[in-house]
Amino acid sequence: MTEALLRDLRGRLRDGGLRGYLLVRDLHTGEELGIDPDVPLPSASLVKVPLALATAERIRRGELDGATMLDVRPGGITTPGPTGLSRFRHPARIAVDDLLYLSTCVSDNSAADALFDLTPPARVAGLLHELGLRGLTVRHTMRELGDTPAERFDATQAHLAHALAIDAGTSGRGHRLPQLDTTRANTGSARAWVELLQALWTPSKIHPDVAARLRGLMSQNVIRHRLAPDFSSDATTWSSKTGTLLNLRHEIGVVEHSDGQSFAIAALTESLVPAGTQPGADALMSQAARALRDHLRQM
Numbered sequence: 001m002t003e004a005l006l007r008d009l010r011g012r013l014r015d016g017g018l019r020g021y022l023l024v025r026d027l028h029t030g031e032e033l034g035i036d037p038d039v040p041l042p043s044a045s046l047v048k049v050p051l052a053l054a055t056a057e058r059i060r061r062g063e064l065d066g067a068t069m070l071d072v073r074p075g076g077i078t079t080p081g082p083t084g085l086s087r088f089r090h091p092a093r094i095a096v097d098d099l100l101y102l103s104t105c106v107s108d109n110s111a112a113d114a115l116f117d118l119t120p121p122a123r124v125a126g127l128l129h130e131l132g133l134r135g136l137t138v139r140h141t142m143r144e145l146g147d148t149p150a151e152r153f154d155a156t157q158a159h160l161a162h163a164l165a166i167d168a169g170t171s172g173r174g175h176r177l178p179q180l181d182t183t184r185a186n187t188g189s190a191r192a193w194v195e196l197l198q199a200l201w202t203p204s205k206i207h208p209d210v211a212a213r214l215r216g217l218m219s220q221n222v223i224r225h226r227l228a229p230d231f232s233s234d235a236t237t238w239s240s241k242t243g244t245l246l247n248l249r250h251e252i253g254v255v256e257h258s259d260g261q262s263f264a265i266a267a268l269t270e271s272l273v274p275a276g277t278q279p280g281a282d283a284l285m286s287q288a289a290r291a292l293r294d295h296l297r298q299m
Contacts, residue, residue, distance in 0.1 A: 005295055006035060009288045016284040017273040023190040024292040027201055027254070027262040031299060033292045034190060040135070040173070041268045042185040044145065044243030045107050046193065046250055050138055052104045052217060053200075054124040055096070055115050056210045057131075066097035070114055079143045084108025104217040107242065109142040116141040121186075132205045135192030137185075145179055145245055163274040165246035179245060190266035193252045197264035201254050215239060218253065226282045227267060230290040231255040247271040249281060255293065263293050 013020040013035075021041060023034035058064045073091045080086055084102045085094075086109060094102075094111075096118070102111035116124075125138040165180060175181040188196075198204070200211045200218075218239035224232070226249065231238040240253025252266045267289045271281055 002033065002295065005291065006033075009291060010035060013269075013284060013288060016281060017271055017278075018281055018284060019270040019272065020285060020288055021190045021268040022285075022289055022292060023194045023264075023266050024289060024296055025194050025198065025264045026296055027198060027264055028260075031296055032194070033296055035288075035292075037190040037194075037266070039268075040137075040182050040187040040189045040192075041250070041270070042180050042182060042245060042248060043136075043188050044186075044245035044248050044250060045109075045112075045142075046188065046241055046243035046252060047138055047142075047186040048103050048107065048112050049196065049214070049218070049241050049252070050124055050128055050133075050136055051112055051115055051119070052100055053131075053196075053206070053210065053214055054119050054127040055100055056213045057127055057207070058119060059096070060207055060210050064096060064118060066095065066100075068096050069093045070096065070099065072110070072114065079109040079113045079141075081107075081109030081142070085110035085114075100217065101220070104214075104241065105220045105222055107223055109145070112142045130205075131199070133192075133196055133199060136188040136196065139184065139186055147179075166270075166272055166274060177246070180248075190268050193266040193268075194264045197252060197254050197266070201262060201264065215254075225279075227251045227253060227265065227286045227289055229283070230286040231265075231293075235259075247274075249278075249285060251285075261297065263296065265289050265293065 021036045021039045023037035025032035059066045071093055072085055084106050099111040099114050102108040103115055121138045121140055128136055173182040178184045199206050200214050218241055221240050223242045226242055228238050235258040237256045240251055243250035247270055250268045254264050256262045267285045269285050
């Protein structure tokens with residue numbers, strides 16, 4: 001029955017123009033079910049979760065003060081992006097703690113780069129290693145994600161950028177676009193992201209106060225159009241983070257049921273359709289993740 005389900009989901013994803021890499025894990029039993037969960041993909045905005053973890057850990061250690069105010073000026077640390085500080089028109093003073101909220105919950109690229117200025121990518125990667133988290137690479141800031149072909153075409157030609165993203169890859173997961181090249185980009189597999197979620201939701205080397213801070217931030221995520229429709233209800237709590245870049249659509253999260261069951265979910269996808277707006281793709285990846293979770297609940 002399990003193999004039949006996986007074949008069916010692979011076929012549905014393929015027919016919908018998606019390559020999917022998914023993993024769902026029961027956080028209490030450790031049972032899991034997935035589709036190609038060990039393939040690394042560029043992380044896009046998912047990297048903001050390790051960034052938030054590193055920032056919160058440095059605050060706990062006393063290396064940073066969450067109340068420290070940073071001056072943010074349009075054209076200063078501001079990084080291109082659709083939300084948050086990138087849209088500010090006037091200077092602002094924002095505390096480190098509030099930059100954490102903007103980066104994680106609003107997926108604000110400028111806020112994330114203000115945090116990366118405090119804790120550079122190499123330091124974030126080092127802290128992940130200290131905390132026993134493997135399989136996630138952090139190599140660059142968000143600024144580099146703002147320099148893709150999508151920014152060089154106008155809206156009527158956006159499909160050209162997506163066509164390049166789809167067609168310019170190699171069999172070894174290299175790519176002509178550095179943001180999509182797994183040897184140069186921030187990367188993680190579905191399994192690596194689930195390991196991070198497990199470390200945040202169950203006892204691990206992460207300090208309990210830091211884990212609780214991250215869980216709280218992810219529960220306040222305001223970008224909820226992707227997996228949330230299949231995992232939100234009056235009887236569940238859905239805590240998550242999305243990542244989007246060109247033809248990549250990702251989401252990681254934990255669904256906690258009122259009966260005590262909890263499942264960590266990572267859904268990473270590559271679209272084979274050269275279009276920016278694809279609500280059907282979002283719905284399809286959500287349905288696939290839901291089917292895996294439902295099957296685990298019945299096992």
